[in-house]
Amino acid sequence: MSLSMNWRAAALCLLLVAGGAFAADGAPAKAASGHASTRIPGHAAIASANFHATEAGLEVLARGGNAFDAAVAVAATLSIVEPESSGIGGGFMAVLHRASDGHDVFIDARETAPAAVDAQDYLNPDGSPDRDTALKGPLSAGIPGEPAGLVLIAKRYGRLPLAQSLAPAIRIAREGFEPDERLREAIAGMQEDLQRWPASAAKYLPGGKPPAAGVIWKDPDQARTLELIASHGDQGFYHGETARKLVAAVRAAGGNWTLADLASYRAKERTPITVDYRGYRIVTAPPPSSGGVAIAEILNILSGYDLTKMDAATRTHYVIEAMRRAFRDHNDYLGDPDFVKMPLDMLLSPFYADGLRQSILPDKATPSSMLPRAEAAEPGMHTTHFSIIDADGNMAAVTSTVNYTMGSSFVAEGTGVLLNDEMDDFALVPDKPNVYGLLGSKANAPVGGKRMLSSMSPSLVIGADRTAVIGSPGGSTIITQVLEGILHFIDGESAQQIAAHKRFHHQYLPDVVNVETGVFDAATSDALTKMGYTLKPREAWGFMNVVTWDRKANQLDAASDPRRPSGLGKVQ
Template sequence: MRFSMKWPALHARAVLLGLLLVSGATFADDTRTDTAAHKGPVALRGPGKAAIASANFHATEAGLEVIAKGGNAFDAAIAVAATLSVVEPESSGIGGGFMAVLHRAADGKQIFIDARETAPAAVDPKDYVEKDGSPNRDTALNGPLSAGIPGEPAGLAWLAQHYGKLPLKQSLAPAVRIARDGFAPDSRLINAIAERQQDIRRWPASVAKFLPDGQPPVAGKTWRDPDQARTLELLGEQGGDGFYRGDVAQKLVAAVRAAGGNWTAKDLESYQVKERQPIVADYRGYRIVTAPPPSSGGVAVAEILNILSGFDLSKLDAAHRTHLVIEAMRRAFRDHNDYLGDPDFVKMPLDMLLSPYYADGLRQTILPDKATPSAMLPASAGAEPGMHTTHFSVIDPEGNIASITLTVNYTLGSTFVAKGTGVLLNDEMDDFALVPNKPNVYGLLGSKANAPEPGKRMLSSMTPSIVFGADRVGVIGSPGGSTIITQVLEGILAFIDGKDALGIAGQKRFHHQFMPDRVDVEDGVFDAATSEALTKMGHTLKPRSPWGYMNVVTWDLKTGKLDAASDPRRPSGLGKVQ
């Protein structure tokens, strides 16, 4: 059924939304957007060159070095990820995890790699709750109790074994070299260490790594990480066993347990990479291949695009176009909070959430010139969205594509380094709904679907995506906590509107995540007239900074031209074609 009636009151629209939410099973038969493993264009000819965009020039150069030695996009991805673990530990690392959307040129196969962290078997929700029932922010964000079992090392080994052309050791070599010989840390890393040094000082091995001579690194001075170099060497020599078994695993477990954590050797040995079907959304003649759960990003992006597909945004002024996008964001984040979790543990109504008929109903709840208070779409209070994680994009000469987002969650993760390994552990346990309907560090709410359980993967906002059009391909992703989803959405819309890589990565941004009920805006994103019009519609605009650092690669299929751009907000990033 399709809803075309006009409702005279906002209350009636809220009632309609409630009916839609409880009747989703009726929408499962007819979808334009689904989780089927659609193939992309098989006949694409490779561009003959490679393009990589990442948040650090060392990582981009490492990826291009591996391609020059005969590797493909997936080998390059290993090199980029491992190098970022060394030079950008504030955002990602082998003590964290990643999600990847891949396109294999040989057969057009689209792949989603889930190397997300998992909860240890001994996880106890009581460890993350204060006596008054509120979330315990210290145990959720700092030290070993905040860390999930890392997935990145297994994910890198998986990429090499199943999709790369080179031995894992060869792809990891640039990162090993940089960690061993040293590099000059950029200002963002130096500032991150200074910002979190009080927490770093709680852990002796963290002090040894991040506070040489008892102070944060100094600009221009070489910084070395020999312990991580050795850990990466063992990973290269032994594959996943070099991290999840043997000497490194023993040191990880010993360090975690000595500091009050609950990891076991079996937790590490049991970790598995998951290959899942990506979500595929069709919008205005473009096919968007994006991340499925345990990412919430792909579902939200697809839901937003389904809602927007009923409007001709090109015929609207900036204020009304933005209003509709905000309202679609609001509704998608509301569903994000209630339904999504680890697909191996919870059943989610994806047929409903991704159905065009569900989107039709949601669209009817949007007034053309008035904001919908989030309180009308059952809610509770949220907090500030965060700005962490990292993303990179790769296209190789054959046309293989990698869109990969990596994270340790908050800046410098848990700040806990396991002695003798160089491994900085994540603090991904905070991405669980540790206390249902209470916001995490990014202000995101959650339900029992995302409650912690042994071996369960916490919900993520990571949204690596590939956009296929008749004439162009775009590889898009971003860090940014909960704003990842909206930044990627805006990047996709900009790509469809014809912007180049730098135009996509550098465009001004806005964000709405249902709660708190406001629009976070970057300085300059709206002109004065648009801001005034949105305010009159009932939107609360709040300036914020910083924003995530997007990295984009585009490919013109007519000319074969590649274009790569790193976010201009991050001077140390590099987008390069070679």
């Protein structure tokens, strides 16, 4: 979809790096203080999973908005053009940095369980988990948080009226766009499930089949829903016309939502987790994300080593062992902070990390069976992340999800809203694995109004001269992807290098190291195997989006994961 030349000219020289990542260059500025408040004249950088979403954010910036207005525009546009991963029928977590006063805040727009949630609904007659109920249809959907979160960001942190920030998404939904290959493949892969519900089939399977390449696809129902949000804020989604349609559709299909569930939903501001590592301040997600606690715990453990002086195998050994211990801990204790008391002081303590470090042998893997058992429940692989820095140094790291591919596959008739399937992120059946083979504890048991635990880990990395905004989708691998990205950034790598880096992952159980092809050379793989690690090849995972700012050179850089390119490169 073409955009007017007005804002294109105002946006100066914009470079599409990959997959929807833009950066704009301007005149040098002085180095910033610790909270990165120096203005970056003519600069803006956005990295998202889709070209249309990135352009929507840039359009809003060029019209006088800040990074937070742009975040609203990007998220709303992703709801239209990347519904396989996120949308207003799901939720998000965001870390924001306001440059004017150095204020950091975490926005919790995670979904909640409906009041009538009943764990028995997710059991087969023999007591085993009913994965179909947990993952498909209205019973799998939590109360969406994204609309309330976008309204909160616009109202408290944006410069523009909400309607201006939502305008690009509404226009794209009304006028149409060409679905990219990833969306077409997602719809084709979920076709059987989408066919189960008339509104889902009508939206995603026009003529009974997925949209073909080159076809212009419109979304008038979701445009109408976004228009109501633009005009009425929370009232436009959680009350009135949209709320009535959502509840009617869910209940007609066997779900248990009520108007009261929607009316009582609130997005929340929370204090982010911060941890210092090698001269950098990492600002990351607190519960109900498990990711920030795990990242902080891992970095605290690693702070006792000088990884820069180690060979590749030894360095990887210590990182894996830190991952193992953090994953052993985090989900056994963590849940919705409004429902669960958590020993965060202990988990985040450097003294606790000291004790964990003492249990790591210098040349041998620690079998997970030797550590006290703690189980984890993690979200799915089909999530999205975007990163933004604006000309004033405001930053937004936003990770948004509907959980599994195409969420619940259930579209609420008359709204255009594809609902999430986040109920599977609860420990619906204690000590039974969810769809990703991961277990859960009672801290993450479903209760009406409770937020399910998440691994979403939007993060900021702020140093004396360099800053990064980073995040990724990827279920439990979100945590290790973001961790590895932070380590690479601190080692001096560029946004493109960070996003492209090969990855490895260990999550305590199962006791294997997932490895992307090419992450280790033959000598490192052999050394790790001799230490006792089981290396398990796995296809590429994640869709990292990174923005970096070198404040000495006053250079912004933006990169999207080359593993999943949008198929479009552009220089203006």
